[in-house]
Amino acid sequence: MARQPVAVGQHRVRLAEVAARAVTSSPIASRIINDDPTLRVRPELRRRVLRAARELGYRPNELASALRRGRTGALAFVVPTLTNPTFARILRRAVVEARESGYAVLLVEDSDEAPDDSVLQLVSSGRIDGLLIASARPGIQLLAKLRTLEIPHVFVNRGVDGSGRNVVMRDADASQRAVEHLAALGHRRIAHFAAPLALDPARRRVAGTLAAAARLGLPEPVVMAQERLEDGGDALATARRLTHAHPEITAVYADSPMLAAAVLRALNEQGRAVPHDCSVMAYTDTPMAALCTPPLTVVEMPLEALGSAAVLSLVRQLEGHPPADLVVHLAPLVLQRSSTAAAPVAPAVPRTRNR
Amino acid sequence: MARQPVAVGQHRVRLAEVAARAVTSSPIASRIINDDPTLRVRPELRRRVLRAARELGYRPNELASALRRGRTGALAFVVPTLTNPTFARILRRAVVEARESGYAVLLVEDSDEAPDDSVLQLVSSGRIDGLLIASARPGIQLLAKLRTLEIPHVFVNRGVDGSGRNVVMRDADASQRAVEHLAALGHRRIAHFAAPLALDPARRRVAGTLAAAARLGLPEPVVMAQERLEDGGDALATARRLTHAHPEITAVYADSPMLAAAVLRALNEQGRAVPHDCSVMAYTDTPMAALCTPPLTVVEMPLEALGSAAVLSLVRQLEGHPPADLVVHLAPLVLQRSSTAAAPVAPAVPRTRNR
């Protein structure tokens, strides 16, 4: 195979050339460019080196640097499903924060279906320094293998009990806000339509709902979980079962706008008007939430801050600090739109058609 | 028998150790492990090396290999917005395909707002071999700089005229299917609610709609574009303008489920029932599309195949082939749900409430 013909003068400038131009050696140039604080050097030489670097357009070769330093400057973000808007929001800020800390982010999808060892490949081939794991769930193979590979990592959003490295949000508080909002509107019989209960944050939100209801003196909420989440799955069927089995319910708190949309569909099919006959609200905001019919009241969460906090926490680990649990303190916030309203005075009765 | 050997202790197994155990030298071990076809070696030695590698759990250090070979084994995927479900679908398959071709994928978000040079950093610091660019749009800085850096790249979904390296789908055909679907239902006055027309695929879809309408003898469709897409933006306002200004329209073809949802909202506010008074359909399917009220008829697109094709095309470039335009041939497919139905016999008249 022929050698790639490289345009003349197109060749990448190396550190040695910068050093030569500044009339010094590579190590000195390296330490100046990397701002080595232990280096005592003539200010004039420093200026010469920096100027040479600038003039030549020098960019360090990260790979060479990585090989020498024994650190790659790359992190991997492991998501369960990329199509879930929640993860997109977390990831987005994580990428930015990582870059500001000097790391690139590799993406890995670790779906429930395809138990894939690409994460391990990445780790064991020395491509990355640490792992942001948003795909934790019980029984996931990754967890076991992480113990073997001793690689710094944090669990994002989905925590792992006792791992001591969970970066999560105030999920229980989110439920509390939701329940308070509904209770303030006079609702007493409410349902919590949950994401799979195998997932840690889903469980924390259920707990939050139950605790808040108890504290407010409401009857115990109905809890139903949608066990398959991929691509909508059969959320509609579950929503139908929920609304059908519990006509006494006047408000549903769903674990995502998608689940809430399923509830809207189910109620609509049964001729129950939202919010007149039944209120519906969702955990987390998405662009679609505001465009549902009716627009969904949601509990907005600090997903961007979560992404940012997760990276910072991991970077601290990489700098030698021990791992630690972290709760993003920003408070959940109810955004009231049109899907929640005062509870009906009389128990809701299915009507022939929307009002 | 499939006992997974584990590197006990901190120390990572090096090639030299594999070679030692197989009683040969590193170069030979390397060539055997990398399946060098020009290597003629005793089958027995080959077996010894592979067995030693397996037993020691050897994983090549990708960084060292990259440094030596002058190729990093990493690609960057540049997306405009991660929260757009379309890109999530493309990206998802791209990551898998890349892995199967031996590449990791770095993620970069290149939003309209934050003109960010992190892509260039990645390139000029020698972290990646090539670029998958899904964020192309006129005036984007990246385009100019790409010419300077001579880095292999392809444009995904959003093409750049005359680049000769666009990997796109049959967008015009998607519009054709949509228009045919609506025409078959008796609609004649239709509207195309477009994504920003600065974007190449949006333009191709508009062209497709106009061409199909002309071919079918329909009056020229109304075209209105939503110029800001980020986070829903003011899609609802635009949708209101569209439906309000054109009461004669009996069907709207929107450029995404989100835009379609905005149209559903607007029509609902105006007391027009969907699909009774007006049909609505969308380009591309998402989990939410099926859960809208009413569930959206959509034109499903092969986004996964697009992601896969883009990676393959880029990899070919990296292997020395010249870039080439590529159209993913899989046909757009209309998924009929409940938001489209026969055109009303009389021109639709705003009514006081849904039927």
Add this chain to the structure above:
DNA sequence: CTGAAAGCGCTAACAA
């Protein structure tokens, strides 16, 4: 057929 030598580009340790 196989192995020894020579780096890829950078930086940590040590000399001067």
Add this chain to the structure above:
DNA sequence: TTGTTAGCGCTTTCAG
């Protein structure tokens, strides 16, 4: 204060 030496772990010559 500065330069020299020595690799990081791998793979590509090029001799044996």
